[in-house]
Amino acid sequence: MxxxxxxxxxxxxxxxxxxxxxxxxxxxxxxxxxxxxxxxxxxxxxxxxxxxxxxxxxxxxxxxxxxxxxxxxxxxxxxxxxxxxxxxxxxxxxxxxxxxxxxxxxxxxxxxxxxxxxxxxxxxxxxxxxTKDRPVAFGPFVFDPATRQLHKDQEPIRLTGGEVNLLEALVNNPGKPLSRERLLALARDDDEGERNDRAIDIAVLRLRRAIEDDPKQPRWIQTVWGVGYRFSP
Known part of the structure; x- marks a missing residue:
């Protein structure tokens, strides 16, 4: 701040x-x-x-x-x-x-x-x-904010900078519904230019494809209807 x-x-x-x-x-x-x-x-x-x-x-x-x-x-x-x-x-x-x-x-x-x-x-x-720099474990995944790396069963998962920012914003607020507007602020990446609500939805979809067994029935990144998204470890 x-x-x-x-x-x-x-x-x-x-x-x-x-x-x-x-x-x-x-x-x-x-x-x-x-x-x-x-x-x-x-x-x-x-x-x-x-x-x-x-x-x-x-x-x-x-x-x-x-x-x-x-x-x-x-x-x-x-x-x-x-x-x-x-x-x-x-x-x-x-x-x-x-x-x-x-x-x-x-x-x-x-x-x-x-x-x-x-x-x-x-x-x-x-x-x-x-707690902000401590690794966060959920299921077979470990996200390390210090290195900005995500691993599944100790194998690295490739994510874009924007996807890492989004994941970090979500895991730092476990169980907390976050609006798209709030996620835009938390996951802002100046290198990606102007972003909007649709860009957040697309980033969430890509992140789900990377970590969810079934992106259409997500376990970790849940939709909160009328609000936005929530990370549920």
């Missing part, structure tokens, strides 16, 4: 609080996205690809903790900080059990939220650094 602002999605039904947080975070060089409810939270995450979600616990359309739980059940590992008007131990436990990375009671100082955002992102970055 050295060349791009970190994106934070703020989901809260209070328009004044949303705007306050947007102004504060923007002043501290964050790209802040706003939403009034969590009704289509997974779609917003796929569309905007934020780096972190600030999510209100209690909203008219439902429980933010339950929305967080559904994200985790769908394989979405984006960091989530829950906000609540009830700063009680039981609410903190419910939020953390739902998969939230941190919990902040209202009212709060925006400086504390900023500190928590930065702490969560540091932990996330540290965890990613520990």
């Amino acid at each position: 050295e060349n791009a602002l970190v994106k934070v999605l703020v989901v809260d039904d209070d328009p004044a609080l949303r705007q306050l947080l947007a102004d504060y975070l923007n002043r501290h060089h964050y790209d802040t996205l706003l939403a009034p409810d969590a009704s289509d939270l997974p779609a917003r995450i796929q569309r905007y690809a934020p780096d972190l979600v600030v999510l209100d616990r209690m909203m008219p359309d439902g429980d933010g903790a339950e929305a967080c739980r559904r994200l985790r059940q769908q394989g979405e590992d984006i960091p989530v900080i829950l906000l609540t008007g009830r700063d009680e131990t039981v609410d903190r436990v419910i939020g953390l059990e739902a998969g939230a990375d941190d919990y902040l009671g209202k009212p709060f100082d925006p400086r504390e939220l900023l500190a928590r955002i930065e702490a969560v992102l540091r932990r996330k970055k540290g965890a990613s650094a520990l």
Whole structure:
């Protein structure tokens, strides 16, 4: 993220609080996205690809903790900080059990939220650094991100640079549905010129032909209808 602002999605039904947080975070060089409810939270995450979600616990359309739980059940590992008007131990436990990375009671100082955002992102970055270069094994295959090579039963499989980028994007997000737009960003290869949704579909088809026993009934790279694709190790 050295060349791009970190994106934070703020989901809260209070328009004044949303705007306050947007102004504060923007002043501290964050790209802040706003939403009034969590009704289509997974779609917003796929569309905007934020780096972190600030999510209100209690909203008219439902429980933010339950929305967080559904994200985790769908394989979405984006960091989530829950906000609540009830700063009680039981609410903190419910939020953390739902998969939230941190919990902040209202009212709060925006400086504390900023500190928590930065702490969560540091932990996330540290965890990613520990695993990003480790080989990933699935079935008879081993993909080594460090060497950008794929082997099947220790025999190398030839892939184009774009196919390697796509495979790396998928294996780095196991179980997580990725939209074509998100895959375009993650698997970008400047040497291949402009790419579009159709190019991603073609790259997925070629990758399936290389690793699937039956590309029409894929085991590893599954289609998520209405969203995109998911790597299922």
